[in-house]
């Protein structure tokens with residue numbers, strides 16, 4: 001019997017597979033398609049990403065460096081710029097991020113099986129049994145534990161009867177191949193409960209996107225906005241964004257990671273960094289031969305729980321009436337020392353000093 005079966009080779013699953021294999025565990029990882037595709041992500045990440053990757057990774061993945069964000073309350077206003085003097089975040093090649101993480105997992109000794117769809121998961125007292133459909137037919141795989149890193153619509157979560165994230169948003173994006181070297185992203189608080197965006201990607205082009213609640217036709221709204229501004233057509237992508245982790249993301253022999261566990265920032269929907277951090281915690285806490293999945297549950301909530309709770313409050317500010325939103329943004333705008341993955345940094349001494357600097 002193998003030690004760990006990982007379902008899903010997005011960033012969370014691939015990073016966990018790598019770390020577990022490095023610890024000498026036998027790991028098999030299943031991905032239903034080919035790695036990284038279809039794209040469903042902007043790949044806008046804080047520079048913390050590089051801590052999880054080899055030194056050469058930025059040269060391979062980085063498309064553009066970003067120093068701030070301009071928030072707009074109405075589509076045509078000048079907006080309120082929040083910035084730092086140094087780069088805060090990067091636009092990266094997201095498909096290649098997934099490929100790199102999978103290469104690293106394979107180098108560490110994990111067995112990678114692409115084009116393998118996990119269709120059923122049964123948990124017994126001594127092992128977990130997976131039904132997997134691949135190019136050569138259907139097989140059963142026994143493992144001491146399973147890691148459900150299979151994204152927002154997780155099969156592992158459903159099969160094991162674990163609760164769903166609090167809510168889902170739907171996101172869409174369009175890549176336009178016109179070089180854009182602006183040093184900030186634009187955020188338009190013009191969507192019910194969420195926002196639209198524009199991300200410069202350097203020579204790789206520019207991205208326009210929009211996310212909103214289910215039932216809000218994000219594609220139609222984005223198309224209408226962009227048509228009004230004469231933005232050329234481009235490749236389109238999209239996907240679901242879970243917001244708010246469920247109350248439990250483990251069973252005795254299974255854990256959920258990343259989007260499957262709702263480990264995203266409620267105020268942006270971004271989940272790459274939280275998924276990587278949760279994978280790191282899981283690899284540290286879990287030993288398949290003496291399994292205690294509650295240790296993982298406690299540890300990831302201790303590290304990310306407060307940020308997610310504060311992120312929920314930040315997200316509520318998107319629904320403020322326009323005059324209040326303008327007042328808040330104009331008071332806070334300028335150079336500000338906050339970390340884009342850590343809402344708690346809004347309350348740091350440096351951030352408060354900057355805010356009340358006079």
Ligand SMILES: Cc1cc2nc3c(=O)[nH]c(=O)nc-3n(C[C@H](O)[C@H](O)[C@H](O)COP(=O)(O)OP(=O)(O)OC[C@H]3O[C@@H](n4cnc5c(N)ncnc54)[C@H](O)[C@@H]3O)c2cc1C
Pocket residue numbers: 007008009010011012013030031032033036040041042043044045116117118119149150151152154155170171172173209211237238239240241257258259260264269270271272273275
């Ligand atoms: C429009 C949009 C824009 C976004 N922009 C950003 C951003 O700029 N920055 C950011 O940090 N986050 C962003 N996100 C969120 C980010 O994409 C996710 O948080 C991140 O991909 C989660 O990683 P993951 O490994 O948990 O899951 P995923 O990346 O979803 O990977 C899950 C993998 O599991 C596979 N899989 C699913 N079911 C099965 C199965 N039954 N058997 C085998 N394999 C299976 C899937 O094919 C997939 O490869 C965005 C999301 C959307 C929708």
